Amino acid sequence: MTEFDRLGGGIEWIDLEFVQRERTPRHAIEVGIQPHLAGLSLSNTKQRLEKLGVERSRTAIHNWVQKADLQPAGDKAPNQIAVDETVIRINDQRHWLYAAADPDTNEFLHVRLFQTRTTQLTLLFFCELRDKQQVEQATFLVDGAHHLKAALERLGLRFQMRRHRNRNAVERVFREVKRRTSSFSNTFSNVEPPTAESWLQAFAVWCNQCQT
Missing domain, CATH: 3.30.420.10 (Ribonuclease H-like superfamily/Ribonuclease H)
Known part of the structure; x- marks a missing residue:
């Protein structure tokens, strides 16, 4: 997998039910969570968001990951x-x-x-x-x-x-x-x-x- 693929993958898997209490646009939050988990530091993720015109702190990005409460999907039946x-x-x-x-x-x-x-x-x-x-x-x-x-x-x-x-x-x-x-x-x-x-x-x- 190339670095571009790692950072530019889909974001439909991110559950943003918590976003109702956020002032940041949903897409910006998704764009913040995905590249950070893919390997970008919080500082670099912050810079990535700034290119989209979104100013948020590293703490805010970190909190998005925590609030999303992402868990591996259930009900699998592996052999x-x-x-x-x-x-x-x-x-x-x-x-x-x-x-x-x-x-x-x-x-x-x-x-x-x-x-x-x-x-x-x-x-x-x-x-x-x-x-x-x-x-x-x-x-x-x-x-x-x-x-x-x-x-x-x-x-x-x-x-x-x-x-x-x-x-x-x-x-x-x-x-x-x-x-x-x-x-x-x-x-x-x-x-x-x-x-x-x-x-x-x-x-x-x-x-x-x-x-x-």
Whole structure:
């Protein structure tokens, strides 16, 4: 995908129900959210809007992403689900990013950020995923992590241990997430974990649009 394609994709997937309380034109908000999630810094996104004659602060653009509350679409019925977690640092604190992806489409199915990694939190992640997607007939692809296997066994969900092949989808996604979040704390000063999680979920939605 070229840089132009990344920044100039469609914007119909952005839900702007919150815009009723905004003084900014809807199209300008969409033009602000999409390129920022695609890779532009808040400063560069601000400059992009200024070319359209819209003067808004970096904080306003950041708040648009938060208020949009973008989430991966639900009611999917994948045959396989690749699951993994990775460390994200927020204000020098370790947090665990959990993600589930459909290896056939490379689409995110669910994303969560936790301050620690335990079997109980892993169980919560899978319960939320099960409530959101049709996973009862799916086979989960996991590595050898005990907490992943223990949570899946407790829920009676099928799984296979895989380190490569169909798990590459979620690993590719994580590489891009880590590339984008390497400067996350610098982009949003004094960020709180819920803010980081909201941004990561919105980023997941943008990634899904790139697969369609």
